Amino acid sequence: MRIATFNANSIRSRLDIILKWINLNNPDILAIQETKVQDSDFPLSAFSSSGYKIVFSGQKSYNGVAILSKIAPQDVVVKLEQDTSYQARFLKAKIGKIIVVNTYAPQGMDVNSDKFRYKLDWFNWLRLYFEKNHTPDQPIIWAGDLNVALQDIDVYDPKGLWGHVCYCETVQKALLEVMSWGFVDIFRLKHPEPGHYTFWDYRVLNAFKRNLGWRLDYIMTTSSLADKCTDCWIDTLPRGWEKSSDHTFLVADFDI
Numbered sequence: 001m002r003i004a005t006f007n008a009n010s011i012r013s014r015l016d017i018i019l020k021w022i023n024l025n026n027p028d029i030l031a032i033q034e035t036k037v038q039d040s041d042f043p044l045s046a047f048s049s050s051g052y053k054i055v056f057s058g059q060k061s062y063n064g065v066a067i068l069s070k071i072a073p074q075d076v077v078v079k080l081e082q083d084t085s086y087q088a089r090f091l092k093a094k095i096g097k098i099i100v101v102n103t104y105a106p107q108g109m110d111v112n113s114d115k116f117r118y119k120l121d122w123f124n125w126l127r128l129y130f131e132k133n134h135t136p137d138q139p140i141i142w143a144g145d146l147n148v149a150l151q152d153i154d155v156y157d158p159k160g161l162w163g164h165v166c167y168c169e170t171v172q173k174a175l176l177e178v179m180s181w182g183f184v185d186i187f188r189l190k191h192p193e194p195g196h197y198t199f200w201d202y203r204v205l206n207a208f209k210r211n212l213g214w215r216l217d218y219i220m221t222t223s224s225l226a227d228k229c230t231d232c233w234i235d236t237l238p239r240g241w242e243k244s245s246d247h248t249f250l251v252a253d254f255d256i
Contacts, residue, residue, distance in 0.1 A: 002252070005144055007246075008034055033145045053069050065088060098140070101144075107165060182223065
């Protein structure tokens with residue numbers, strides 16, 4: 001089984017890239033974040049011949065999450081109970097025997113802002129959701145743009161970037177608290193070496209060519225699935241395609 005995650009930074013702007021990539025890589029499941037489209041305008045017709053079944057939760061211009069799957073998703077949940085902001089950041093579905101959770105974590109804006117407080121609260125709500133609704137012995141895949149760089153090797157300039165809303169002790173602890181419920185970061189399980197990133201900021205001159213990146217996108221699994229992961233890898237090629245997102249695809253293969 002192959003699962004991938006991708007922050008599209010507008011699914012309508014990135015349709016050609018997504019369709020090209022799924023045709024080349026044939027994932028069983030693709031989690032997409034930052035679709036930036038309300039549900040009534042989701043481009044379902046563009047995927048009509050792809051064979052994928054699609055569930056999504058969106059809002060106009062911001063956020064938004066979607067799951068494409070070869071097997072029809074069931075038991076879909078579109079929000080965290082405590083999150084009354086109505087931001088489209090959470091999407092869960094049962095796909096076959098596996099539970100897939102697709103999240104787009106808040107960015108946080110500034111460490112002294114209400115938006116950063118919301119980011120920390122959101123991770124806490126996510127931890128509570130897993131505690132209330134699941135157990136770590138279930139086969140769960142948690143994927144998405146988590147807007148956290150966990151280690152020094154997850155950013156191109158650890159000294160210069162330290163204190164950023166996506167790279168500071170407070171937010172790292174918030175993510176680790178969710179992970180401690182029972183998740184394994186399977187990319188780091190397979191690739192502990194530095195120099196691997198999933199995001200290159202448009203605002204940094206030639207960031208992609210110079211590999212000035214961040215690892216902000218993750219595929220986490222419970223231990224039973226981590227044991228069955230044969231590889232997890234970052235496909236950097238689409239970041240160099242015309243009209244690319246600022247993120248690229250993270251992919252995991254499982255022997256199931």
